[in-house]
């Protein structure tokens with residue numbers, strides 16, 4: 001099966017490439033296919049004729065986006081629109097990745113977000129990712145949008161950062177009032193693979209590992225598994241100000257995706273597997 005992957009050097013893309021290695025993959029980085037250029041996207045897709053387009057390209061620098069709105073919008077909104085228009089013309093299915101940031105995270109942390117809950121992003125990253133989702137929905141019928149969160153894998157990520165900090169310091173401060181599901185890129189790639197194999201209904205799905213935690217408790221779990229002796233001190237978001245506001249509640253309900261029969265491991269299980277690989 002011919003599958004075109006954009007943004008092929010990104011963290012998720014590396015996991016997707018590995019997961020789908022037995023398929024006929026066409027891998028493109030930004031120099032080979034810039035998703036913001038619709039003429040090039042159209043020519044490329046017409047030449048290659050993929051059955052699926054997996055869009056792993058994105059502008060993911062959440063803080064920098066606050067000052068680079070135009071660029072963030074081009075990559076996160078115009079790019080997905082281009083891919084959706086061209087996928088529709090070529091009868092290809094578009095698989096796109098979105099984020100918990102589309103919600104804003106103001107809902108009580110006792111509850112989680114379902115796919116159709118009201119969106120109120122208040123960061124440039126979240127706003128432009130939501131524009132990307134909407135552009136896809138307006139432009140084609142054959143699409144999957146997988147909203148994920150707290151992604152880690154082969155690339156710079158929270159787990160790697162905390163391991164390095166934990167080895168160098170006796171104590172680290174970690175935010176204790178933001179809730180979500182850490183998600184291993186390999187497991188998200190497996191979700192995408194299962195969606196293709198099972199031909200689940202088109203639409204938007206929440207796709208993270210199972211279970212919820214805070215960054216603080218997650219860090220304690222990382223140190224426990226990695227046997228790192230470092231004290232973890234809980235701090236509030238107010239004490240840890242960043243240019244872009246972090247959602248307090250990033251809990252994405254997996255009820256809809258689990259009903260399709262797709263299997264998803266817990267975040268604890270995923271972390272064990274990641275650390276075993278990372279620390280070999």
Ligand SMILES: NC(=O)c1ccc[n+]([C@@H]2O[C@H](COP(=O)([O-])OP(=O)(O)OC[C@H]3O[C@@H](n4cnc5c(N)ncnc54)[C@H](OP(=O)(O)O)[C@@H]3O)[C@@H](O)[C@H]2O)c1
Nearest residue numbers: 007009010011012030034035057058060097099148149151
């Ligand atoms: N990381 C997270 O915690 C997280 C959480 C929720 C959702 N997501 C979503 O998950 C998806 C994958 O994220 P990731 O962490 O794997 O991202 P990533 O590592 O930042 O990779 C994104 C890739 O897109 C490429 N790219 C940028 N502009 C492009 C363009 N115009 N045309 C083609 N490629 C372009 C980048 O290339 P350069 O490096 O050369 O710019 C990079 O290789 C994204 O949609 C992201 O929004 C991520």
